[in-house]
Amino acid sequence: MDDLIRRAQAGDRTAFEDLIRAHARLVWASVYGWVKDPAWTEDVVQETFLKAWEALKELKQPEAFRGWLLTIARRLAWRQAELSGRAESISELPETPAAVDVADPGDEHDEVHKALARLPERYRVPVTLHFLNGMEYGAIERSTGLANGSLRGLVARGVAKLRAELAPWWRSRHERA
Amino acid sequence: MNVHDDMEARTDVYVAGGLSADERRDVDQHAAGCAACAARLKDAQDFAAWAKGLIAIDAPPADLENRLIERFRAAGQVKKRRFRVGGQVLKISITVAATAALIFLGDVFTAQQSVQGYDGYLSLNSKLIVQSNSAAAEARLRALSSASADYTRDFWALDASELRPLTIAPSATQSASATLRFQARSGGFESFFGRDLSRTGWSEEGERMQRGLQASLGDDAGVDVLNRANKSLPDISGEMAKNPSGATSESLAAKLSEDKGYVPSASLAIETDAIKDRKEKLVALKDSAMAKLPPALPDPGPQVSTLAVAKEVEQFEERPNQDNRKIVRNAEATIEVDSYEATYKKLGEMVAAEKGYIAGGDIQKMANGKIQANVTIRIPADRFEGALARIKDLGTVRYQNIKSEDVTKEYFDLDARLKSKELLAERLRKLLAEGKGSVKDLMEVEVQLGGAQEAIDKIKGEMRYYDSVVSMSTLILGIVEKDLSQPFEYVQTLSANLALTARDPDDAYARAQKEITNAGGQVVDSRMNRQNDGSSTGTIRARVDADKFSSLRESLKKLGVVTNDTINQQKTARGGNEGTSKIDAPLRKEQALLDLSVSSPPIFVTRRSQIIVETGEVESAYQNARRAVEGAGGKIVNGSLTGYAAGSQAKLQIQVDADKFSALVDSLKTAGKVKNANVNSVLPAASADGSSALLRERAEIDFALVSPQQLIAEEHGLMKSIRDTFANSWAGLLWSVEKLFVGISMIGPWLLLLVLAWVFWRRRKKPAPVPPSK
Numbered sequence: 005m006d007d008l009i010r011r012a013q014a015g016d017r018t019a020f021e022d023l024i025r026a027h028a029r030l031v032w033a034s035v036y037g038w039v040k041d042p043a044w045t046e047d048v049v050q051e052t053f054l055k056a057w058e059a060l061k062e063l064k065q066p067e068a069f070r071g072w073l074l075t076i077a078r079r080l081a082w083r084q085a086e087l088s089g090r091a092e093s094i095s096e097l098p099e100t101p102a103a104v105d106v107a108d109p110g111d112e113h114d115e116v117h118k119a120l121a122r123l124p125e126r127y128r129v130p131v132t133l134h135f136l137n138g139m140e141y142g143a144i145e146r147s148t149g150l151a152n153g154s155l156r157g158l159v160a161r162g163v164a165k166l167r168a169e170l171a172p173w174w175r176s177r178h179e180r181a
Numbered sequence: 182m183n184v185h186d187d188m189e190a191r192t193d194v195y196v197a198g199g200l201s202a203d204e205r206r207d208v209d210q211h212a213a214g215c216a217a218c219a220a221r222l223k224d225a226q227d228f229a230a231w232a233k234g235l236i237a238i239d240a241p242p243a244d245l246e247n248r249l250i251e252r253f254r255a256a257g258q259v260k261k262r263r264f265r266v267g268g269q270v271l272k273i274s275i276t277v278a279a280t281a282a283l284i285f286l287g288d289v290f291t292a293q294q295s296v297q298g299y300d301g302y303l304s305l306n307s308k309l310i311v312q313s314n315s316a317a318a319e320a321r322l323r324a325l326s327s328a329s330a331d332y333t334r335d336f337w338a339l340d341a342s343e344l345r346p347l348t349i350a351p352s353a354t355q356s357a358s359a360t361l362r363f364q365a366r367s368g369g370f371e372s373f374f375g376r377d378l379s380r381t382g383w384s385e386e387g388e389r390m391q392r393g394l395q396a397s398l399g400d401d402a403g404v405d406v407l408n409r410a411n412k413s414l415p416d417i418s419g420e421m422a423k424n425p426s427g428a429t430s431e432s433l434a435a436k437l438s439e440d441k442g443y444v445p446s447a448s449l450a451i452e453t454d455a456i457k458d459r460k461e462k463l464v465a466l467k468d469s470a471m472a473k474l475p476p477a478l479p480d481p482g483p484q485v486s487t488l489a490v491a492k493e494v495e496q497f498e499e500r501p502n503q504d505n506r507k508i509v510r511n512a513e514a515t516i517e518v519d520s521y522e523a524t525y526k527k528l529g530e531m532v533a534a535e536k537g538y539i540a541g542g543d544i545q546k547m548a549n550g551k552i553q554a555n556v557t558i559r560i561p562a563d564r565f566e567g568a569l570a571r572i573k574d575l576g577t578v579r580y581q582n583i584k585s586e587d588v589t590k591e592y593f594d595l596d597a598r599l600k601s602k603e604l605l606a607e608r609l610r611k612l613l614a615e616g617k618g619s620v621k622d623l624m625e626v627e628v629q630l631g632g633a634q635e636a637i638d639k640i641k642g643e644m645r646y647y648d649s650v651v652s653m654s655t656l657i658l659g660i661v662e663k664d665l666s667q668p669f670e671y672v673q674t675l676s677a678n679l680a681l682t683a684r685d686p687d688d689a690y691a692r693a694q695k696e697i698t699n700a701g702g703q704v705v706d707s708r709m710n711r712q713n714d715g716s717s718t719g720t721i722r723a724r725v726d727a728d729k730f731s732s733l734r735e736s737l738k739k740l741g742v743v744t745n746d747t748i749n750q751q752k753t754a755r756g757g758n759e760g761t762s763k764i765d766a767p768l769r770k771e772q773a774l775l776d777l778s779v780s781s782p783p784i785f786v787t788r789r790s791q792i793i794v795e796t797g798e799v800e801s802a803y804q805n806a807r808r809a810v811e812g813a814g815g816k817i818v819n820g821s822l823t824g825y826a827a828g829s830q831a832k833l834q835i836q837v838d839a840d841k842f843s844a845l846v847d848s849l850k851t852a853g854k855v856k857n858a859n860v861n862s863v864l865p866a867a868s869a870d871g872s873s874a875l876l877r878e879r880a881e882i883d884f885a886l887v888s889p890q891q892l893i894a895e896e897h898g899l900m901k902s903i904r905d906t907f908a909n910s911w912a913g914l915l916w917s918v919e920k921l922f923v924g925i926s927m928i929g930p931w932l933l934l935l936v937l938a939w940v941f942w943r944r945r946k947k948p949a950p951v952p953p954s955k
Contacts, residue, residue: 025246049249050252053253054253100261136237137240160193
């Protein structure tokens, strides 16, 4: 990986393409939490990599590449969220689902997304990778650079939190079924 | 290890596939025997499946990496080729006929579109605001689209052209909005337009691009989308047929069968359903209310509900479709032409040919004769495109901006209001005709009728306005003639400085003024200065016509010797930008400004003389000399007469014109016995050009008168020596006495102080007297 980064820093575009391939979904998962609209998400990811390519020479330590990339992504995502006025959907408190019995799939979708977005990033990214990208543990580990033990803990706690947040919705769903 | 205790922690990891094969087997085995753990496991699995299923629609595309890389490559190529529209965004708001493609979503009330080109790629964003009154209808639409996610995506696919739509994602607000995004890759973009966009002339390219996109979206692509949509329609109707509401399905199917290119949306059909429900309820309400009321007078309550029903029915029946959408299209353009007159004539013909008319305009003629005009043209909406395209035949298009505004909603709102008011008016009229009720009631009805009629007239007026702006598009055309910014004239300013010396400055000064007046010039300012040494300077500032300037200058030069002659000539362009030169612009010469100075020549001393004359009568000789100097026109700079015991002495410092010098010297010499007389001559240095400058030559004479010397013999011999010795001794004695007194006066006070201190000290030291012993 460090070798790829060094080659990319030297201007090797194919090396950077490999880097895109390795990190695309990680960045996507990170951005998805901030930006609601999946189309915008892809746009922000795209922009992240273009920005990263331009600024790659400024990266001093190749081993910090992943964190650096995610920082760029986060900045762009926040900007995007601000621009599209969707920041509020993330920060606002969960609504008490008093009238959940008339819930429609659209609202449920939004609730799941909000709950996911509210998770701390270290839980959110693995959970998103697993849920939305259908990635297996090995792939998630490679992508996030985590060892098996900690990843398991993160996923378990992330899913547990998610379940706690969504419990009212889930229950009402259950009862209807 | 006890699996049961650990199950809580392991469940989610198990579901997420994070357990090793051994661990998973352990869990499976345990769950098989433990009902509580099995239920927990099932719940976790169901939950994960539920949550996953809900947000699965947001999942990134399978080829995410490839798409990112593809665009990364495209961005790189663009950079290599130096295609840079730069950080500044090329932004063109596009007014597109793409609405044809957009109606699928339902009632499109507003469509905003913009094209943005960044460094790397071009993106076209379309935003649709879709109105949807009923929450239930919206939910149904959503259910429909999420049930067939692929369908929703593919629905918009437009790969045949350069434009690639990404997704459509309705959001869950009350009035649903959908974002439709197309993205064109720069590679295709470039080939689309044939050549690179360069920084210069981008606006022209922008216009071409705009037209290109319009064509591809409005005609070819739009038709393509329509065809695809038509193919997909059976899917929609199939979906709808599954719904139990028979009427809805029928009405939808009926509309679907009309192959007019107009596709009614799901939301529209469902809305019908909702309105129908409400309508029935309202009718029931009305009936029950009517039943309860006495039949004498109309009650406003049920009347209102009837009207509301009528309104809703009208609204439904009069839903705008593609054919009667009300779109106002306006444009602004600026063209550059050779001649305004010819263009205006051609424009008139063109407008007439397009069945339009010229509504107004203003025209401005610049100082350089170029014309700048704004013409307002009204053209029937259906011929607007053609007229716009023909504008470029008139001249070079420098700017063009097309705007369109969809006023369908406003228009149909007005229409609905009109209908309800008319209904009201009719009912009121009927009431009046029946003449039931008290006079007061009838009066009230009449007042209401008047109000309704007024409202109807107002609405009709507004609708007529909309009709006019929709049927006739407005084009504001700016016409500018070429080289609008060229200068219309050049101005030559001439100024000169002329300095002369003349023997007689006063005469030259007067003659110069005369010369200037003769040349038709005008003396602005003149003055004459005189100094003590007899020199004088006259200065004249004058204005004279530029063509008389050089002859005047020549004649003025003859008045004396020229010491300075500077001419400053400047040519400036007026009206127009720096740097745009126009050789044939007329040259206007401003009056020349002449600064002339005439001064007397400088003084130069050419001869010097020192004369010492010895005479017994110094004083009378002195007075005679003064008179002689004055007679010769000379000037006494300094004079003194000193008397001594032994005689007297007089000194005179004289300045006189060089030509009077010899005579004066001769007359001064006659005063007595000449002891000393010398004369020095100095020649003036030749000026740089070899000609001798004009000078006032002066001579200086130092004249001294002395009385004859009194001669006394000097003392010699022994007595003189003795006398000198005694005199010296006496002087030495006096000197030492003087110094002695000086010394005493300086040391004395200190000595006194010392003595006093000593006495005091001795007193203190003396022991106290011992009392005498008894």
